[in-house]
Amino acid sequence: MTEAAVSHAGSKASGRDERVGILLVFLSALMWSFGGTLGRFIENPDSWAVVFWRSSWAAAFLIGYMVWRDGVRGTLKLFGSMGLPGLAVAVCFATASTSFVVALAYTTVANILLMQAGVPLLAALIAWALFRERVSAPTWAAIAAVICGVAIMVSESFNGEVSPVGDGLALLIAVMFSIATVITRRFAHVRMTPATCLGTIFAASFAATQIGGFAVTPRDMSFLFVFGAINLGLGLACFATGARLIPAAVAALIGTFEPILGPIWVWLIHGEIPSARTILGGTVVFTALLVHLGLEFRRQSRPSRPGTTGMPSPH
Incomplete structure (x- = not known):
């Protein structure tokens, strides 16, 4: 096979992998958007x-997935x-x-998800x-815009309109995801799937020490299985599979479907309407995120200088 043919085959495979990555990351955002609902x-x-x-x-599913993909020894490794x-x-x-x-139990789904939209920043x-x-x-x-937007949303808890516990937990979620993002960037060899699987095991273990009772109704158990x-x-x-196939800015941009769709599902299905401050603060956060991601996507999409391979800029 000629060098040109090899290059053409490689570009076709690369394009196919990128399309698969985009689809998988979108599916992850779509599934996560139903969490509040x-x-x-x-x-x-x-x-x-x-x-x-x-x-x-979640732990049972992820362990089964890794055993299916990597085998028992590979999973333990x-x-x-x-x-x-x-x-x-x-x-x-x-x-x-x-x-x-x-x-x-304390705040709206919109508050939780829109605060999470600022995680990359x-x-x-x-x-x-x-x-x-x-x-x-x-x-x-x-x-700075994200901080202002979050402050607008959290301000509702100062006048008693929503629980400060709920907004505090929503902010904690965003901070924890941000720290996890930084650690993953600094230690690129860490695989997300086993780390998050271990996180679900930690969460279940701690909840077992606080739980009032393990019994739930069959109806609740069916929803808990899907949840x-x-x-x-x-x-x-x-997400763990798809994000490895596309640039980080593209994955982050597709991930914004979660905070967009999540409040919509809850509004359509449960009639939970976000407050004016949540909409205002969320709009500020979301606009800042989209502008930032748009600039980053444009930077990664710039044509490479003559003599380079045309790969995206490192980040």
């Missing part, structure tokens, strides 16, 4: 019971190779996923504070 269907008042069963189903960075990501994810379920701020990673002027402007195995577990598997 599913949580509203569960009638059990004990949030720790919900955390336990959701995390347990993945867990063993995570090291301290993987443990840190697991703790962050356990905290975030637990806080999400508990926050649903909060991660840039944390990376600058801890590792002095360079932050461009446009990114600083976007970070854990499909919404959380399958969503993570799709």
Whole structure:
């Protein structure tokens, strides 16, 4: 086969992989967007019971997925190779996923999801504070806008309109995801799937120490299975596989479908209408994120200089 033919075949494979990656990341965002809606269907008042069963189903799914993909030995090797960075990501994810379920009892789904939309920018701020990673002027402007938008949303808790516990947990979710993002960037060898699987195990173990009772109705268990195995577990598997095939800016841009669609599903199905401050603050956060991602996507899409391979700029 000639060199031109090899290059053409490689470009076709690369294009196909990128399309698969885009589809998988979109599917993960779509599945995650139903999290708040599913949580509203569960009638059990004990949030720790919900955390336990959701995390347990997610852990069972992810373990089964890794065993199917890598075999038993390969799965054990993945867990063993995570090291301290993987443990840190697991703790962050356990905290975030637990806080999400508990926050649903105190605040609106829109508040939770729209605060999470600022995770890429909060991660840039944390990376600058801890590792002095360079932050461009446009990114600083976007970070400032996100802080303002979150402040607008959280201000509702100051006058008693919503619970400060709920908004505090929503903010904690965003911070934990931001820290996990920074750790994953700094330690690129850490595989997301086993780390997040370990996080679900941590979450289930802690919930078991706080739970009022393990018994749930068959109806609730069916929703908990979907909430854990499909919404959380399958969503993570799709994202972990797809995000490796496309540029980070593209993955982040596609991920914005979650905070867009999540409040819409809850509004259509449960009639939960976001407050004016949530809409205003969320609009500020979301606009800052989209502008930032648009600039980053444009930077990565610039044609390479003569003599280069045409690959996206490193990030």
